[in-house]
Amino acid sequence: MDRLTRLFNPRSIAVIGGGAWGAEVIRQCQKIGFAGDIWVVHPTKDDVAGHVPYRAIADLPAPPDAVFIGVNRHATVAAVQSLAAIGAGGAICFASGFSEAAHEVADGHDLQQALLVAAGNMPVIGPNCYGFLNYLDGVTLWPDQHGGLRVDSGVALIAQSSNVAINLTMQTRGLPLAYVATVGNQAQTGLSEIGKTLLSNPKVTALGLYLEGIDDLTGFVELAAAARRLGKPIVALKTGKSEQAQRAAISHTASLAGSDAGADALFDRLGIGRVSSLSAFLETLKLLHVVGPLGEATVASMSCSGGEASLMADMAQGRSISFPPLSASQQSDLRNTLGPIVALANPLDYHTFIWGNEDAMAATFSAMMSPDMALGVVILDFPRPDRCTAPAWGLVLNAVERAQAQTGRPIAVLSSLVENLPEDVAIDLVARGILPLCGMAEAVEAIAVAARVGKPKGEGLFVPPVVRPAKPLSEAEAKQVLQGYGLPVPRSAYISDINDLADAGRTVGFPVVLKGAGVAHKTEAGAVVVGIADQAALLRAAKTMPTETFLVEQMITDVIVELLVGVVLDPAHGYVLTLAAGGTWAEILEDSTSLILPVDAGGIKQALGELRIAPVLNGYRGASAVDIQAIIDAVLAVQSYVMAQTPIEIEINPLMCGPKGAVAADALITTGERHD
Incomplete structure (x- = not known):
């Protein structure tokens, strides 16, 4: 006990x-x-x-x-x-x-x-x-x-x-x-x-x-592990923003990762289903109580209205829900029951020809439930009990119960509006082992979440120690540190005297990039010039910058796409890794995905595939593809540094990605001081 x-x-x-x-x-x-x-x-x-x-x-x-x-x-x-x-x-x-x-x-x-x-x-x-x-x-x-x-x-x-x-x-x-x-x-x-x-x-x-907010990350991880051992799913509705999301003035990563993305990444990692509203919260829990987690979100939708069938299809758009097409044997069985007029499809509008015929409805519902259907959904809105009668609605419920027993597949009764499924009916359905779903939008979300819950993405979680901000590293310092963990960086020279620029340019090798050292958001401040071809141009560029110290770097060519790779310590959720479209597009495109450390090569590759710029990474319309393995190696190098040194924040923006490698063109690190 x-x-x-x-x-x-x-x-x-x-x-x-x-x-x-x-x-x-x-x-x-x-x-x-x-x-x-x-x-x-x-x-x-x-x-x-x-x-x-x-x-x-x-x-x-x-x-x-x-x-x-x-x-x-x-x-x-x-x-x-x-x-x-x-x-x-x-x-x-x-x-x-x-x-x-x-x-x-x-x-x-x-x-x-x-x-x-x-x-x-x-x-x-x-x-x-x-x-x-x-x-x-x-x-x-x-x-x-x-x-x-x-x-x-x-x-x-x-x-x-x-x-x-x-x-x-x-x-x-x-x-x-x-x-x-x-x-x-x-x-x-x-x-x-x-x-x-x-x-x-x-x-x-x-x-x-x-x-x-999460009370204790270690305890929360233990809770998720206990739930998995018991085979009992967890659903979360999380609100609130942490101060982490407000630090956009320091980096793009903080604004992209924030608390909300961290929560998403943590819940995905632990196999916890996240919902967006109280209504979806209740409907998801009800689905899990009656049916349990769904192996996948394959649905057979049935209604006696084309409007309801269309709404169901539209509501599922953009989610992981699919409506598998009907097999030849299903179509044959349905045609025998519904006749020649009904168009056979999934979602199915079975019309009202069989309304009131319990046997025909049971046969129809059974025919729709092939073994690859994770859930059947019969859309049924009850009339108002204070003004109307509903003698035939009970026949539909009986037909659902018979079809569920015959096929061994769960079938839900869904009211398109919450108020159109009376509580006494919902309670009776649960007692009969039938899932009552209230509200089409909530139900669709519940189905999608129930197909993800209990499926953690990855094993283990790096619970960081208590860390306080120590100091920011300069770009040159950050790159030197990261290079030691295997991250490719450009050849470079740090210059504190403008008279040494010429020698630096020759050492690095033209063309070069000139950056004003110690300047945040260099592009906006006019503190970066690319493609400098000779010593004279290098000196002219330096005189326009708002600084007296400079970083001269090798110009990275043959770049297909720029990425952002960042890690932020979110005390509530752990280290949040963000992969995003990089460079000046980082916040404009808002194309990002977040993971919780540690990650492996497979998880990184999958996350890259979820970005909207994924087609460019893979070679859009015959163009060259980037070296995906080089990107993966770069991310793993960043992770190695983070887990060894536990910084507050690190950002590579941009990571210059081409067909033969990936190089960190800029780096930001705020180191952390442990307080174990």
Whole structure:
């Protein structure tokens, strides 16, 4: 048993405080049918929600398994200390005013530290959180209304926003919720540890995370690994931007990588499905609960409307979803059932000729479900129950159930609008083992995510140490360092006296490139001139630059394309590698892809193929292709430096790529100082 099991599955509950919040916790426990003991602690009141309080924590008849602390922040610290002393199983700290409010209250950090000392080894969730709902066992350490019901199995949700968590419990989509937990400011116990505890329950089928940030990268990686071992998928909805994304003044890489790209890369690496909205979050979790992860996103779409068939095809455009064409045997079976008028295709508009004929609909749905279909989708919108009747709609559901049983392939019932699938129907479908999907856009996203989830890209993850910025290296210094790790760089000479330019030009060999040393964004500052053919032109160019120190470099010729190769230390997600169209086009084209270190040759090659400029790399319309292996080797050289020296940031822009190699024409490094 891990240290949180007692807290999340208690046999006894204590409520500290007699205010409205604590009283509501008691009412909600009674409402859901909590079967254990409920004790209240209050120094003066004689009744709290029908319970006679104990005067002090020390007076409780036994150490409680779970405690809701609903008193002010200073009294919370004292209560935690008393609970830890008697061996309580854990506590929810409802009060705010700790580190999350450090800008508003001067003692916020100090009070949080006092809370941690008071807790010792006793688990504490929060502060500044609502607590949790356990719908499996009927436990509600929750000071407000919620919309859930007891279930036999379901998904677990963890949210970094208590209000979002409340809203999620109010869903009417038929998604069974096993747990809903909030984490507050995660002073002691983070979402990763909570996630591992909830996933360990065999009645939990999947985990949903509403994230504003990752509590601890090492713990998060362990959570993902635990989920894979258990075969239980994780879906994340992440919001928020880190300061990392605001450092565009330093480099292009920071603006391209940012927190959002880092999150995408991390989730892909760990096999966590990322969604874009709360609606898609719920629909994806529902799909995973009923069906499980999809091997691939191959779909058989069926509806009695050409409009719905077209919408389905359009919604899937740009995603990984495909609609495999019908085989000859499928077409033959469908023709026998649907007659000569219906155009046979996938998505299928089966018209209304068979509406109300359960046998014909079951035969049609079965014929569409070939073995290469990961999921069937029958589009069905129910009429309003307050104004209309729906006697024939149940026949469609029966036909879906029969076809699913006959083919052994999952078939979903999809309402094109969320409100067009009544909750009682959705709940009944889940009970029958049929997936109800609500909303076409949300459903399409859910299908695409369910086909990716649980498939990590690569093995292992480099969790960086604590690193603080040390110093920026000059371009010449950066290139020298990187050359030592195998990165090709141009021949060059650093000049601090303009009179030495002529000798430098001869040493490097014309034509050359002249750069003003120590100037950021050289092109914009007029501090770079390319293709200088002789000494006189070199001197003229130097006199126009806003600097007195220079870098004279070999002119790289036979260049097909320029790339950006950058790595940024994102404390929340690890080292984020960005590959992008480079040079002056880095931000204009916004053509980039990001990966989490470490990467291998195969991952780099795949990432290059995802860029919009990939056709140019591969030789567009008969043109020469670049040396892809040289690019891969250059990226691996950069990675070797990063993992050995743990800098804050490194950028190669541009990496000059031609048919016979790849050379770093410019380099930026901000070194890091370890604080292990």
